[in-house]
Amino acid sequence: MIERQGDECVYLLYEHLSGEADLRHGVFTRKGGHSAPPFNGLNVAATTGDDPASARRNQAVVARAMGLPLISAHIVHGNEVCVVERAADESIEQMRARLRHISADAMMTAEPGLGLFWGFGDCAPILLYDPRLRVVALAHGGWRGAAGAIGPRTISAMSERFGSRPEELLAGVGPAIQACCYRVNEQVRATFAANPLAAESAVFEQRADAEGQPALYLDVTASNARQLLAAGVRPERLEVAPWCTGCAEDLFYSHRMRVHADGRFGVVIGLAA
Numbered sequence: 382m383i384e385r386q387g388d389e390c391v392y393l394l395y396e397h398l399s400g401e402a403d404l405r406h407g408v409f410t411r412k413g414g415h416s417a418p419p420f421n422g423l424n425v426a427a428t429t430g431d432d433p434a435s436a437r438r439n440q441a442v443v444a445r446a447m448g449l450p451l452i453s454a455h456i457v458h459g460n461e462v463c464v465v466e467r468a469a470d471e472s473i474e475q476m477r478a479r480l481r482h483i484s485a486d487a488m489m490t491a492e493p494g495l496g497l498f499w500g501f502g503d504c505a506p507i508l509l510y511d512p513r514l515r516v517v518a519l520a521h522g523g524w525r526g527a528a529g530a531i532g533p534r535t536i537s538a539m540s541e542r543f544g545s546r547p548e549e550l551l552a553g554v555g556p557a558i559q560a561c562c563y564r565v566n567e568q569v570r571a572t573f574a575a576n577p578l579a580a581e582s583a584v585f586e587q588r589a590d591a592e593g594q595p596a597l598y599l600d601v602t603a604s605n606a607r608q609l610l611a612a613g614v615r616p617e618r619l620e621v622a623p624w625c626t627g628c629a630e631d632l633f634y635s636h637r638m639r640v641h642a643d644g645r646f647g648v649v650i651g652l653a654a
């Protein structure tokens with residue numbers, strides 16, 4: 382990924398998305414920002430322990446860096462996909478208020494001037510761009526999202542609604558928590574097993590824990606990335622962020638490692654106005 386220094390922030394661009402003239406996107410690190418320790422930096426979540434005023438200031442930093450207003454549906458750790466469209470005469474504020482009542486773990490839009498935005502802290506951000514039809518999508522791939530094949534579901538929704546073809550999409554995945562840090566229980570594996578696509582692409586690792594007992598670990602980044610490939614995204618059009626959020630606490634926030642700070646780092650994708 383490519384690092385960019387913004388005003389009071391440092392964000393990362395996927396290389397193949399960075400050359401797209403109409404596209405704005407960024408995976409924001411925790412560097413910069415206004416949050417006090419232990420959140421220090423650019424935490425965008427107002428509901429996980431940080432001072433909400435700091436989180437709002439940080440969201441404004443993100444919006445300014447992208448040059449887009451931030452728009453978010455209500456995340457529920459499911460696999461619903463919503464279309465983000467501005468109703469006639471609707472203001473951005475009205476639209477934001479409306480979307481707060483829409484539960485979804487993926488958003489897509491073909492409208493310029495809207496920054497699809499969520500905060501992440503271990504769940505994988507999945508960014509999709511159709512350069513032919515100019516459609517963008519942002520999905521939230523935590524373990525439940527991945528078990529529900531949220532990435533492929535988003536691609537299907539883009540195809541049905543806009544006519545996107547998977548092989549033409551540009552995709553970016555991560556950063557998210559990986560098998561080095563993410564211990565899960567058998568119920569997680571059983572949930573993946575219930576969905577054939579999710580089961581085939583899942584990346585579990587079996588190894589001994591610190592006490593020498595057999596334990597199960599999940600790579601959230603790789604599981605989501607492999608699902609996109611299975612859904613028809615070309616390998617050369619997929620870029621996967623290398624960092625594990627549990628390990629790279631200097632750059633990101635991790636819910637799993639929340640003993641330090643249960644923050645969220647911002648991710649945006651949108652079409653330039």
Ligand SMILES: [Zn+2]
Pocket residue numbers: 559560561562563625626627628629
């Ligand atoms: Zn790790």
